[in-house]
Each structure stands twice: as structure tokens, then as C-alpha cells.
Amino acid sequence: MGQTLDSQFQQLCREKQLAVTHQRLVVYRALMQMCDHPSPEQIYERVRGELPSISLGTVYKTLHVFLAAGLIREVSPHHGSLRIEPNAEHHCHFFCLQCHTITDLEPSEVDVVPLMNSVPENFQVDRVSLEVRGVCGHCSGSFVSADA
């Protein structure tokens, strides 16, 4: 099983033209074995069990390499700073992955009942939010695809 993960990682690195280093392999293994949504600090703590000399900076850098290559994704598109929503009316948001602006979308009639049904019974729902991520009109002109 460990072997499977290792060879899977090596193949992914070949595909993405990434160097296979011991640190990257250990970080990848840790990620795949953590079933929740870990923070860099939590990943660092776990990896240190196996690799006590790794630095937090290396974990951050490795995560960014993995994110850029598409090996993993991040949950929040804009974890950097608190952003306020003065507009009290119900609407959805578009997040620009380039300039990080947030654009209000026109209200749309999305049926979220199936989503609500997927929430476990003992969970209390406050509200549902629908978000679209991509590149806004202003940035679209100069956008260079990540595949290029």
C-alpha cells in the first residue's frame, strides 16, 4: 500500500515534470493519509514525525508546488484576509483567481434541496453558499492558462 502510493507519486511527478525528492514524497504520503482538510501547520507536524529536520518553509513550498501541478487543491479560494459583505440581499459570488476580486452575481434559481439532503441529520445548517471560481472579465484578456 505504501509502495502503491510511492509509485503513484513518482508517476505523477514524471507527468508534471517535477523532481522526486524524499521530502516531497513524505509530504505527499502524509497528505494522502490525512482524510480531513489539514492546514500547512498540521501537515508539518505530521511530516516531522518521519522527517524531523524538515522546515515549515519547505512544507509551504512543497504544497504550492503540488497545488500548481494540480496534485491537490485548496479548499478556500481566499483565505488571506477577512472580506466584508455589506450587501444583505441573497446572491452568489465570483472569485477571480488572478486579481482576487469578488464579484456579486445576479440572483439565480438554483435548487439546493439535494445539497441540504446530503447534510447529516445532527448538523445544524446556517446557510448555503454558492461560489464560482475563475478569471474575471478584467483579467481575462491577459490570462495565460496553467497548462501552457
Added chain:
Amino acid sequence: MGQTLDSQFQQLCREKQLAVTHQRLVVYRALMQMCDHPSPEQIYERVRGELPSISLGTVYKTLHVFLAAGLIREVSPHHGSLRIEPNAEHHCHFFCLQCHTITDLEPSEVDVVPLMNSVPENFQVDRVSLEVRGVCGHCSGSFVSADA
């Protein structure tokens, strides 16, 4: 128009049992006049134009007071730290507003076409994310409503 905003704010404060201070009024007015999704720093900059002696700490505290009272909302439920998604399969998330854990939801059949149609034509869509915010099962037992 300024008068309308001011009296609206005073009524909101009475309802929520908040003291009406000059600083809070100026912050509220600034928020209602900013049509995008400002960061605390941007709000601070704007408020300083009218109230040069206000401190950034006061802006933060005032925003938290407004958020707790429901006068405004925040756009991102988890802007604090990067969170990694090792699970590559498509699924939705539940964010616990108390313990900040992220729970994967079972895939559900939500029709997002109306949402896609609300995105302006010159925007490029990367992906859509559906999120539910509330209180998870683990926290539900000890949960005390904000209204209590």
C-alpha cells in the same frame, strides 16, 4: 440620504442593544457606501478620511461587533489559514462555524446551470463550489444559539 443611513443605524443598534458611538456610525456609513467586498484595511483607510484618529484595532473590533450582531456578513467562512483538499473526487463541504472543521458531504445532484448563466460572458469559469455553513454534529450538543 446620510440622515437615512444614520437613523437606520441607530434603529439597528437599539434592536441589537449596541451602544451608538461616533466611530461605529462612521464605520457603518463607510461600509454601506462601499459596494464591493472590502478588507478591514480598506475600511480603515476610508474611515480615516473622516476620523483620522481612529485605530485599526477599533475597526477590527467594530467589524466583529457588527458581524456578531448580524449587521454585516463575511464572505469567506475560513479566511484564517490555507486548507488542503487531498480528496480529488468532486464533493461539497460543510464548514462548522464553531470548531472550523470541514466535513466532506456525499455527492449530490445540484443543477448549477442557472448559476453558470448568471456569470458574465467575458468571465472564465474554473469551477463551482457549493458550501454549507452551520454547526457540525460534534458541536451541536453544546451549541448555544446567538439569539439566546
Added chain:
DNA sequence: TTCTGAAACAAGAACTACTCTCGTTTGATA
């Protein structure tokens, strides 16, 4: 109107999450 206790304020130190720099080590290719 003045007094009083509680709440809010300003200033800035402290903390957290993250990024950058630089000298050293390691990996990939010849």
C-alpha cells in the same frame, strides 16, 4: 445637569500565518 459604572476607544506590543533570502545539500543527466 452632574455623577458613576460600564463600555468603547487609541496606541502599540504581541501573535499567527505565511513568504523570502541565502548559503548548503541533493537529484538528474552526462
Added chain:
DNA sequence: TATCAAACGAGAGTAGTTCTTGTTTCAGAA
């Protein structure tokens, strides 16, 4: 093995946020 680019570790630096402390202001009572 030798070479060079890439990756690494250590730690300083930065941005965003929270906390602490002493001062000021607000709201209700006298």
C-alpha cells in the same frame, strides 16, 4: 563520478489580526 540546476533548512521579514493597558465616552441614575 562530475556538474549544474533545483530543492532544502534556517531564520529573518511581512501582513493580517488579536490582545493589553490606560484613557475617554456613553447611558442611566440622582
